[in-house]
Amino acid sequence: MKLIKAKRFLSGAAVGAALLALVFLAGAVSDRFFSYRLLNRFFPRNSQISLNQKILNEESVVIDVAEKASPSVVTIGVTKTQRVLDLFGANPFAGPFGFFDQQPSGQEETVKQDVGSGFIVDESGLIVTNKHVVADSQAQYRVITKNDQEYSAEKIYRDPVNDLAILKINANKDKLVPIELGSSDNLKVGQFVMAIGTALGEFRHTVTTGVISGLGRGITAGSAYESYAEQLDNVIQTDAAINPGNSGGPLLNSAGQVIGINVAVATAGQNIGFALPINLVKDSLQNFQQTGQFERAFLGIRYRMIDRDLALMNEVPQGAYIIEVVAGAAADNAGIKQGDIVTDFDGQSVREENPLAKMINKKKAGDQVMVKIWRDGETMEKTVTLKSS
Secondary structure, eight states: OHHHHHHHHHHHHHHHHHHHHHHHHHHHHHHHHHOOOHHHHHSOOHHHHHHHHHHHHHHHHHHHHHHHHGGGEEEEEEEEEEEEEESSSSOTTSSGGGGGGOEEEEEEEEEEEEEEEEEEEETTTEEEEOTGGGOOTTSEEEEEOTTOOEEEEEEEEEOSSSSOEEEEEOOTTOOOOOOOBOOSTTOOTTOEEEEEEEETTTEEEEEEEEEEEEEEEEEEEEOSSSSOEEEEEEEEEEOSOOOTTOTTOEEEOTTSOEEEEEEEEOTTSSSOEEEEEHHHHHHHHHHHHHHSSOOOEEOOEEEEEEOHHHHHHHTOOSEEEEEEEOTTSHHHHTTOOTTOEEEEETTEEOBTTBOHHHHHHTSOTTOEEEEEEEETTEEEEEEEEOEEO
């Protein structure tokens, strides 16, 4: 009897092993030829669970930030009147088809266009954007919220030093939702970021994601709508898609806090965008709320940074090479000249990672600072009394 039971047990075990082997074989075949992972239904992979959980977490962060910040993001529109170009009243002998001699006709048309983005920083109706977005002093600007409420910009305050502007609207009794401002002091390369804005001046509240690709960049930025360019220092580089029309919109961290204001995109590359650090905006905003105007310390120079390689190549020190000195400004009064290289400012070395603009922004009008310059092979010190911009 015991022998019969033993044989039955062994026979059952053999059948079970055969069935288990068949399951594994069927799972392998279905995985290999039909991309159906049968075994995962019975033996889930921890790595697959972790990957799915990671994807769900990332999606949740993006959705949460978009829902939190979008009510505070606005579109900036422009309304202006311009004369219609007369295509048929040209001199036919002034070039091919007369197109080189076209004249504006007597007719005028009103143009309405979305040109940029911004964000609400105060429930009283203060909107932050880029200065180049509202550069045309003859045009009328309007602010459109996420729920399509439209307001006229009653006042526009433009920062004379940075590419920043503050618009004042009268929201009447409408409740505006200010966005939360973070800090740009401790940002890290690789940190998750998200941009919201009116892409291409057409697609309102477009959400894009990416990472911080670089910090402390120096760029020459121009406007897609206005013909000018300016030097911007200490900006944030990101691969989150930023397009014309995104200018003035927020660059956000994973907590939904603004850590930058989108300002420019590299047209020669892909996924290379730039944002002004939010702490620059916070300083300007605090000063504006106290004084009602942008009053900043102003050295009065236009310069280009000389990095280590350029300094070695030209046998000059690293620092800020002065391209232009503003007549009557603080630098001019102190005897600083075009062609000088500022090597130290208030005891700190001027370097790409520690740009001059950043150090000036920490000062106030009336402060006296010691500026060390290099001129024709000689180093000299100048005492400069900073003026108001």
